[in-house]
Amino acid sequence: MKDGENRTDEIKDEKRNAGSHIGSVMLMDAMGDIDEDLLKGADRFRGGKRKKKVKAGYIALPLAGVAVLALAIVTVGKMGMLMPKGAAESAMVDGAYMNEACDEAAIDSGFETDSFMEEVCEAEPAVTEEADLGTVSGDDIKALAQYTGNVDEAYDWPYYTYFEGIDIDSDGKTDHIYRKYDAQNDTAKYSLNLGNGNVVEIVETYSYALPYIVVGDECGYEKDDLVFRLTYDSEKYPAKAADEIYVISHIQGDEYTVW
């Protein structure tokens, strides 16, 4: 051990005596020879072979947390946002009628952009057909991060079955989680499309913050709520790794809360 320490000191002395300055080129060259095991981790991080496994535990919210959220929702009660009225009566209608409904909904909505509203509605007709999932792969987080469309139709989306075929407003029409990827800002905007032209905007976040969604009567109103949890998997600290939770609850009629 002592010999090792002496040798280390000798090397340090040699470097100092040589007056060896390091330049940026030298550093970049030396970076080329760093240990390969370090590169393996970086390779996974770079995405090509990156496989982020979803932790099953993330799907179910801790009961205590839900109880707190439920209490909070009761408190905020009528702070509900939305909903545009007079939209389409059916998700299965023809395109022209759907467009008209979307136009009307967009006018009433007060969302940031009408074009986004239109996109959400225009995603609806695809529901009747088998979704085109050619670009989405369960092993390819990047593809998921850049996915635009109904998330519940992306069959490779982690745990999509937990919210497939949901009907939060109990109007008999299937509701969908719509996702729009913004390549310029690398963000994704999520919304709940209620299938009747009404849309609840949920959140806009980083594209890689993939949501875990659970549907159930979390608030005890005998109605389904949608719990939308954004998880930042790159965070190693659990508290930071799941720091955004939204609960979407149906109050009455066209009123919803997003808490």
Place this chain on the structure above:
Amino acid sequence: MEDRAIVDLYWARDEKAIKETESKYSKYLSTIAYNIVTDIMDAQECLNDTYLHAWNAMPEDRPEMLSTYLGKFTRNIAIDLYRKKTASKRKASEYTLSLDELDECISGGNNVEETVDRSLLSKAISDFLRRRSEEKRNIFICRYFYCDSAKDIASKAGMKESSVRSILMRERDALKAYLRKEGFEV
């Protein structure tokens, strides 16, 4: 095809090895090359040289992970090509931007750099990186090994670009301090 099978092809001197390598890793390698040379034709040239290097080196080497093994070849070849082509003028690329960033934390300049044993420096950098958190380490390697842009790294890390730049700045400072502690003059 599995890496091991591809390596076996190299060892058997079967030319299908090149084809399989290209099929599996051309995109990965061309990204590394393009980040440095910023020219598609030059990047392709780097890839061809990489395959040739692998062909020549493989009977002796048996890499465990082909991607990083080839990636190192590509990076070094691309840097050499970049230097050759830009001896008189500096062309903007992620490589030059990386150099500029490193210049900020290094006082010695480039004129006396050859006096340092490169392998010692590489070992010191590897040791430094092992002491960093996984996330910081990966960000640093993406920037200064793969020459990925801060924007790309931010996208992969789910962070803002400014956060990545901030992490890189702190990591450069930490590296500088570490190298000084290890007896390097920076």
